[in-house]
Amino acid sequence: xxxxxxxxxxxxxxxxxxxxxxxxxxxxxxxxxxxxxxxxxxxxxxxxxxxxxxxxxxxxxxxxxxxxxxxxxxxxxxxxxxxxxxxxxxxxxxxxxx
Numbered sequence: 406x407x408x409x410x411x412x413x414x415x416x417x418x419x420x421x422x423x424x425x426x427x428x429x430x431x432x433x434x435x436x437x438x439x440x441x442x443x444x445x446x447x448x449x450x451x452x453x454x455x456x457x458x459x460x461x462x463x464x465x466x467x468x469x470x471x472x473x474x475x476x477x478x479x480x481x482x483x484x485x486x487x488x489x490x491x492x493x494x495x496x497x498x499x500x501x502x503x
Contacts, residue, residue, distance in 0.1 A: 417485065420457035420474050427473070427490060427498070432456075435475075435488055435500040442502055443477050443484045451479030459487070467494050472503070 416423065425432055436454075443451050460472040470491045477484040487503040 417457060417474060417476060419459050421461070422458045423455070424458065425456035425473055425475075426458060426462065426471055427456075427500075431490065431498050431500065435490075438500070438502055439475055439477060439486050439488075442486055443479070446484060448477075448480035448482060448484065451477045451484070453478050462492075467492050 427435065439454070440451065454475050454477045457474045457476070458471065459474050460470075462469040462471040464470055468491065470489065473488045473490065475486045475488060477486060489501050489503050490498050491500075492498045
């Protein structure tokens with residue numbers, strides 16, 4: 406599993422704060438897709454990622470949507486992955502890579 410780095414010096418373009426609004430389970434679920442995406446771009450063994458919030462949650466509780474940018478580092482490169490999260494009722498959420 407990738408380590409979560411908090412070493413960022415400044416926010417990347419489009420980010421409004423460092424960190425993720427997703428819970429640990431949702432991060433793990435989304436990370437599976439992020440790893441496939443990064444592998445398809447040529448990096449089989451990324452080392453760490455830094456999550457950023459791009460858009461705070463909006464909408465009604467249970468259907469709120471927010472967006473994040475995960476910067477994945479590895480294989481001597483950087484992979485910015487944009488994600489969209491949407492609540493799916495109480496305690497559940499879905500994610501997509503944009």
